[in-house]
Amino acid sequence: MKIYETKTAPNPRRVRMFLAEKGIDMEYVQVDIQKGENLSAEMRAKNPLGKIPILELDDGTCIAETDAICTYFEALHPEPSLMGSTALEKGTIAMWQRQVELALMLQVGMCFQHTTGYFKDRMVPVPEYGKEAGINASKYLNILERRLELNPFIAGDSFSIADITALCAIDFARVVNIRIKDEQKNLLRWYDSVNNRASAKA
Amino acid sequence: MKIYETKTAPNPRRVRMFLAEKGIDMEYVQVDIQKGENLSAEMRAKNPLGKIPILELDDGTCIAETDAICTYFEALHPEPSLMGSTALEKGTIAMWQRQVELALMLQVGMCFQHTTGYFKDRMVPVPEYGKEAGINASKYLNILERRLELNPFIAGDSFSIADITALCAIDFARVVNIRIKDEQKNLLRWYDSVNNRASAKA
Numbered sequence: 001m002k003i004y005e006t007k008t009a010p011n012p013r014r015v016r017m018f019l020a021e022k023g024i025d026m027e028y029v030q031v032d033i034q035k036g037e038n039l040s041a042e043m044r045a046k047n048p049l050g051k052i053p054i055l056e057l058d059d060g061t062c063i064a065e066t067d068a069i070c071t072y073f074e075a076l077h078p079e080p081s082l083m084g085s086t087a088l089e090k091g092t093i094a095m096w097q098r099q100v101e102l103a104l105m106l107q108v109g110m111c112f113q114h115t116t117g118y119f120k121d122r123m124v125p126v127p128e129y130g131k132e133a134g135i136n137a138s139k140y141l142n143i144l145e146r147r148l149e150l151n152p153f154i155a156g157d158s159f160s161i162a163d164i165t166a167l168c169a170i171d172f173a174r175v176v177n178i179r180i181k182d183e184q185k186n187l188l189r190w191y192d193s194v195n196n197r198a199s200a201k202a
Numbered sequence: 203m204k205i206y207e208t209k210t211a212p213n214p215r216r217v218r219m220f221l222a223e224k225g226i227d228m229e230y231v232q233v234d235i236q237k238g239e240n241l242s243a244e245m246r247a248k249n250p251l252g253k254i255p256i257l258e259l260d261d262g263t264c265i266a267e268t269d270a271i272c273t274y275f276e277a278l279h280p281e282p283s284l285m286g287s288t289a290l291e292k293g294t295i296a297m298w299q300r301q302v303e304l305a306l307m308l309q310v311g312m313c314f315q316h317t318t319g320y321f322k323d324r325m326v327p328v329p330e331y332g333k334e335a336g337i338n339a340s341k342y343l344n345i346l347e348r349r350l351e352l353n354p355f356i357a358g359d360s361f362s363i364a365d366i367t368a369l370c371a372i373d374f375a376r377v378v379n380i381r382i383k384d385e386q387k388n389l390l391r392w393y394d395s396v397n398n399r400a401s402a403k404a
Contacts, residue, residue, distance in 0.1 A: 048345045049301055055293075063293040065300040072293030091257075091265040091274030098267040099251055114331075129316075129331035143250045 002027040003069070004046065005053040009033060010105065010172035011066045012053045013202070017164045018070045020199035022077050036122065067097070070161055082161045089155075096155040096162040104144075105169035107137035111176045137178055141170075141187060148186035152193075159194070167194045204229040205271070206248065207255040211235060212307065212374035213268045214255045215404070219366045220272045222401035224279050238324065269299070272363055284363045291357075298357040298364035306346075307371035309339035313378045339380055343372075343389060350388035354395075361396070369396045 005012035005028055019026055031037045031052050039050045047054045047064035055063045055072065063069055074083045083097075084090035113119055114130025144166065147154060154162040170180065170191065180187045194200065207214035207230055221228055233239045233254050241252045249256045249266035257265045257274065265271055276285045285299075286292035315321050316332025346368065349356060356364040372382065372393065382389045396402065 048349070049305060057290075061290070063297050065297045067300055068293050068296035071296040072289050075289035075292045087274050087277035088259075088263070090277045091270050094270035094273040095265050095267045098269055103251060124334050126328055126331040126334065129328040132326050132328065147250070 001055065001057050002029055003053050003055050004029045004031050004038075004043070006031055006033045006038075009052070010109075010168045013171075014066050014164050014168045015053050015069050016202040017168065017199045018082060018161060019073065020202035021080060021082060021159075021164075021197075022073060024073060024077060034118070039122065067101070067161075082159075082164070084155075084160070093155040093160045093162055097160070097165055099140075100144075100154065100162050100165045100169065103140040104137055105165055105172075107133040107140065108169055108173045108176060108178065111137060111178070112172075115176065134176055134178060137169075137173060137176075141178075141180065141184065144190075145184045145187045148190045153190070159197075163190075163194050164199075167191070167200065203257065203259050204231050205255050205257050206231045206233050206240075206245070208233055208235045208240075211254070212311075212370045215370045215373075216268050216366050217255050217271050218404040219370065219401045220284060220363060221275065222404035223282060223284060223361075223366075223399075224275060226275060226279060236320070241324065269303070269363075284361075284366070286357075286362070295357040295362045295364055299362070299367055301342075302346075302356065302364050302367045302371065305342040306339055307367055307374075309335040309342065310371055310375045310378060310380065311335075313339060313380070314374075317378065336378055336380060339371075339375060343380075343382065343386065346392075347386040347389045350392045355392070361399075365392075365396050366401075369393070369402060 003012070003015060003026055005015070007030060031043065033052065037043065038052050044050050046056060046062040049064065051064065053064070053066060053069060055069045063072055070083070078085070084093040111130045111134035113123065114125045114133065115127050117125050144154065151157065153159050154166055173179065180191060205214070205217060205228055207217070209232060233245065235254065239245065240254050246252050248258060248264040251266065253266065255266070255268060255271060257271045265274055272285070280287070286295040313332045313336035315325065316327045316335065317329050319327050346356065353359065355361050356368055375381065382393060
């Protein structure tokens with residue numbers, strides 16, 4: 001099996017970090033998204049939305065979407081658990097994973113795409129919306145700060161996929177000049193802890 | 203346990219339909235989102251993002267986010283499976299669920315919020331972005347049409363959570379005048395099949 005990805009993009013990094021935590025080796029095939037290599041007919045046959053990362057199994061079956069690829073490997077290799085073992089853990093981690101994705105990572109991505117024009121050959125950037133998305137992302141960091149005042153990790157006592165998503169989102173947010181503030185002490189403590197894991201370098 | 207929701211909103215309908223397919227009874231507490239009842243301090247203590255639906259367990263633990271609530275009940279009541287049994291099924295369903303959420307349901311929601319001003323007391327609507335989101339949603343219906351030419355259901359041979367999400371998104375899309383086109387024969391066949399399930403009335 002192999003994964004089509006772009007080394008510098010934030011979503012592929014989430015998958016690499018997830019697999020590193022699981023100790024799973026993988027072959028990675030680089031796709032240049034700025035040049036639009038992901039939009040070719042060949043790539044769209046693998047993923048109709050024309051996005052990466054995409055996991056291709058040895059029989060040619062493809063699974064796109066970061067969260068879906070992680071779901072596949074969590075089912076194959078349940079330990080160490082990154083998406084929860086009990087129903088309550090699974091639901092709680094899914095809640096935080098989803099909120100970090102929608103209220104932070106997606107907002108950072110929309111801020112990037114709509115204010116920089118990086119993909120202006122394939123979408124209509126709306127800078128005013130991109131600016132609002134950046135404001136939304138900054139506001140969500142305040143929610144995470146309060147959450148991390150009471151919990152060592154985002155979903156609670158244990159490291160999970162939600163921490164991976166948040167780390168990758170916050171690192172990518174530098175491109176639109178959004179950073180953890182000096183007064184967000186709990187976020188800074190959490191960031192150091194997660195960023196120092198070996199998987200963060202994957 | 204109980205679920206805080208708004209009967210007319212599309213995401214709560216996804217949860218009701220999911221629970222109806224599983225045969226799980228539930229107490230529902232209505233929250234008026236247009237009046238902003240979801241933004242009270244009491245509700246934000248249950249979900250910091252101030253959104254519904256929210257599942258509250260008998261001990262007061264809360265799980266927000268439609269997909270997370272469904273994940274919780276899928277783990278508690280695996281049959282009938284709506285999120286897959288094998289790793290490949292889980293990954294494939296998660297992929298389609300995610301794409302229907304991001305490329306259809308979210309786009310319909312953004313078109314609604316940014317073009318109608320329904321939530322203008324709590325966000326900055328950007329009509330130009332809302333219009334683009336509506337175009338994105340219409341384009342994704344073409345992808346679903348091609349998918350359903352080869353598969354009875356969105357994730358493949360079996361009914362899944364991805365079909366629930368798509369049905370609720372397409373029904374809600376009427377508010378922004380997006381509908382399945384007469385020439386999208388496979389989507390129309392699929393729509394009739396899913397809309398005729400007893401759970402669609404939940």
